[in-house]
Amino acid sequence: MAEQVEVNDPDLSWLAEDRLHEECGVFGIYNHPDAAALTALGLHALQHRGQEAAGIVSFDGAHFHTERRVGLVGDHFTSRPVIERLKGKVAIGHVRYSTCGDPVLRNVQPLFVDLDSGGFALAHNGNLTNALTLRDWLIKKGAICQSTTDTEVILHLVARSEKRRFVEKFIEALLQVEGAYALVGLTNKKLVGARDPHGIRPLVLGRLGEAWVLASETCALDIIGAEFVREVENGEVVVITGEGIESHRFVPKYPPRLCIFEYIYFSRPDSIVGGRTVYDVRKEMGRQLAREAPADADVVIPIPDSGVPASIGYSQESGLPFEYGIIRNHYVGRTFIEPEQRIRQLGVKLKHSSNRGQIEGKRIVLIDDSVVRGTTSVKIVQMMREAGAREVHMRISSPPITHPDFYGIDTPDQEKLLAANKSLEEMRAFIGADSLAFLSVDGIYRAMGYDSRDADHPQFTDHCFTGEYPTRLTDREGPPPQKQLSFLAEVG
Numbered sequence: 001m002a003e004q005v006e007v008n009d010p011d012l013s014w015l016a017e018d019r020l021h022e023e024c025g026v027f028g029i030y031n032h033p034d035a036a037a038l039t040a041l042g043l044h045a046l047q048h049r050g051q052e053a054a055g056i057v058s059f060d061g062a063h064f065h066t067e068r069r070v071g072l073v074g075d076h077f078t079s080r081p082v083i084e085r086l087k088g089k090v091a092i093g094h095v096r097y098s099t100c101g102d103p104v105l106r107n108v109q110p111l112f113v114d115l116d117s118g119g120f121a122l123a124h125n126g127n128l129t130n131a132l133t134l135r136d137w138l139i140k141k142g143a144i145c146q147s148t149t150d151t152e153v154i155l156h157l158v159a160r161s162e163k164r165r166f167v168e169k170f171i172e173a174l175l176q177v178e179g180a181y182a183l184v185g186l187t188n189k190k191l192v193g194a195r196d197p198h199g200i201r202p203l204v205l206g207r208l209g210e211a212w213v214l215a216s217e218t219c220a221l222d223i224i225g226a227e228f229v230r231e232v233e234n235g236e237v238v239v240i241t242g243e244g245i246e247s248h249r250f251v252p253k254y255p256p257r258l259c260i261f262e263y264i265y266f267s268r269p270d271s272i273v274g275g276r277t278v279y280d281v282r283k284e285m286g287r288q289l290a291r292e293a294p295a296d297a298d299v300v301i302p303i304p305d306s307g308v309p310a311s312i313g314y315s316q317e318s319g320l321p322f323e324y325g326i327i328r329n330h331y332v333g334r335t336f337i338e339p340e341q342r343i344r345q346l347g348v349k350l351k352h353s354s355n356r357g358q359i360e361g362k363r364i365v366l367i368d369d370s371v372v373r374g375t376t377s378v379k380i381v382q383m384m385r386e387a388g389a390r391e392v393h394m395r396i397s398s399p400p401i402t403h404p405d406f407y408g409i410d411t412p413d414q415e416k417l418l419a420a421n422k423s424l425e426e427m428r429a430f431i432g433a434d435s436l437a438f439l440s441v442d443g444i445y446r447a448m449g450y451d452s453r454d455a456d457h458p459q460f461t462d463h464c465f466t467g468e469y470p471t472r473l474t475d476r477e478g479p480p481p482q483k484q485l486s487f488l489a490e491v492g
Helices: 012-017 036-046 080-085 131-140 150-161 168-176 217-226 261-266 278-292 308-318 374-385 422-432 441-447
Strands: 025-030 054-058 064-070 088-097 112-116 118-128 179-187 192-195 205-206 211-215 229-230 236-241 246-249 300-304 326-328 353-354 365-370 393-395 435-438
Touching: 025 036, 025 118, 025 179, 025 192, 036 080, 036 088, 036 211, 036 217, 064 080, 064 118, 088 118, 088 179, 088 393, 118 131, 118 150, 131 150, 150 168, 168 179, 168 236, 168 246, 192 211, 192 308, 211 217, 211 236, 217 229, 236 365, 236 422, 261 278, 278 308, 278 441, 300 308, 300 422, 308 365, 353 374, 365 374, 374 393, 374 422, 422 435
Parallel strands: 300 365, 365 393, 393 435
Antiparallel strands: 025 088, 025 211, 054 064, 054 088, 112 118, 118 179, 179 192, 192 236, 205 211, 205 229, 236 246, 326 353
16 A cells, blocks of 8 residues: 555645635626626626626616625525616626635625726736736825725726727726736726737637627536627737627737636636637546556546546546546535534545445546645545555646646645645655656647647646746736735625
């Protein structure tokens, strides 16, 4: 049996945090009588991108209406009175996981401001890497910030612009920010969408009859019956009015670099991203993993839900049978985020339990999509041992995560990333597996249909594996910034 390393920590609440957390999801619709209700449905389809808060802003031709809540979409936006308060044929919405700013009501998006030209609401997926630097400059110039989100910086930059047309103000603001963003905005005349120059975060355009739709993923189009038209391009602003759609490029056109984690983990399996079905890509990652890291075993077991497509691909390529050896409890709610000590000791058993009949006496290949701190992997492997597994061979359908993200994925600091601080053998020993292997960097590109990674012009944003960041990290190049710039506490 492999060496077991005990994780001694009196507080095991971090087990729930040993995952990469989704960024956010955005949605907008123009010219539909049920705009708010369809936005709520779209946000429901994007719920996997953020579970901390949700908000909708609508416009009825005379007034803006807003509903912003901490919690899930279904907790607040399924009641008729709430939807009826969101009047109008135009609306935008946002689901949030906080990577910048605390998860309190003042940070819940869409944010809304009054400009000299009228109201402006904005929802943002991603993270700006110079937001703190810009915020400090704006405050010194007299700006008054009401939230701690980087999104508010964009609003201030738009408000300060002396350009005449709104789209010119918006583009001038975008030319001053760095990092990753997919934006959906609403004025009293327009629905606008934008993607950063690299296209790190996704945004798609759809059509529903006479209505136009913007969304983070195609699954949000599917749920309302909208037709996919195209992706908003990197470095593009789209402006939707009653006269149709305008497209504005604010940087020269060059190949996009979508975040590779959209395929590995974040996007829903039924979404189509960059012309590729996410489910099929994940299966191909599993096939590639089976070619690179075969195992002498009896059965392939996924860590649900994220490891399922890759496990199917691994099974198909290796010829080993696929079985559900771990059952996930989908109904663990917020009650267990801060449980009593005796419940914390149960660790991942709150979310996962073993299916002993598929494990006992067998050599298993355990498939997951990533390893972050490794603490959950320790507990899962231990669970497999307790269920009677003879051998546990762990296979990861992505490369080792060695660098943190600053573009909207909530990753730990580098010193807390397992692969950044241990060799492969040390990781195997820590996790307690009989063997451990990751998909190679080139392997993930082969799964995407390329021969290998283009070192001179990488096809995707993959800094978590390579350390090559596609933009400047301005806020990290100066003195360490304060994460929270306000003394105001708020109960959401």
